[in-house]
Amino acid sequence: MLERCKSAQERWGGVHIMIDRWLEQRRELVESMVKLKKREEFTPTDTPLILSVSEKLVDYVSAGHFEIYEQLAIEAKEFRDDSALQRLTALMPEIQATTEFVVEFNDKFDTKEHCNDMLTELPFALQTLSVMMVDRFSLEDLLIKELHEAHNEQSA
Numbered sequence: 001m002l003e004r005c006k007s008a009q010e011r012w013g014g015v016h017i018m019i020d021r022w023l024e025q026r027r028e029l030v031e032s033m034v035k036l037k038k039r040e041e042f043t044p045t046d047t048p049l050i051l052s053v054s055e056k057l058v059d060y061v062s063a064g065h066f067e068i069y070e071q072l073a074i075e076a077k078e079f080r081d082d083s084a085l086q087r088l089t090a091l092m093p094e095i096q097a098t099t100e101f102v103v104e105f106n107d108k109f110d111t112k113e114h115c116n117d118m119l120t121e122l123p124f125a126l127q128t129l130s131v132m133m134v135d136r137f138s139l140e141d142l143l144i145k146e147l148h149e150a151h152n153e154q155s156a
Helices: 002-037 044-078 082-108 112-117 119-155
Strands: none
Touching: 002 044, 002 119, 044 082, 044 112, 044 119, 082 119, 112 119
């Protein structure tokens, strides 16, 4: 039994570390977005911060899609947790909608020239992005709770 617990910890402990790293990325993203939103008006001098936010957004969303969600699905399959897999499947369209907005945001603000051309649209885009990311974070937290934490307790 001890060996089985050790094996589960070794197997899923790496997922926990990956999630912790991803949540740290989230914290850094939120801090950057808050810093950007505090600006009263945007000028070309804000371009480096805008580019940084855009890059952090894409990195965060990519990690979710290509690392975290995939690992959560693998974990649910290993535990034969069909309800968790159904939950993941049900939530993915909502998460995907925010991903599409992040891609659009990045397309508008991914270069110095784009940023400078789109400065007047930035306040509205940031506001919309903020609302969408709060929704996304809630969905992701639900996935972590239902797909990872539940299995963490089972393996212990």
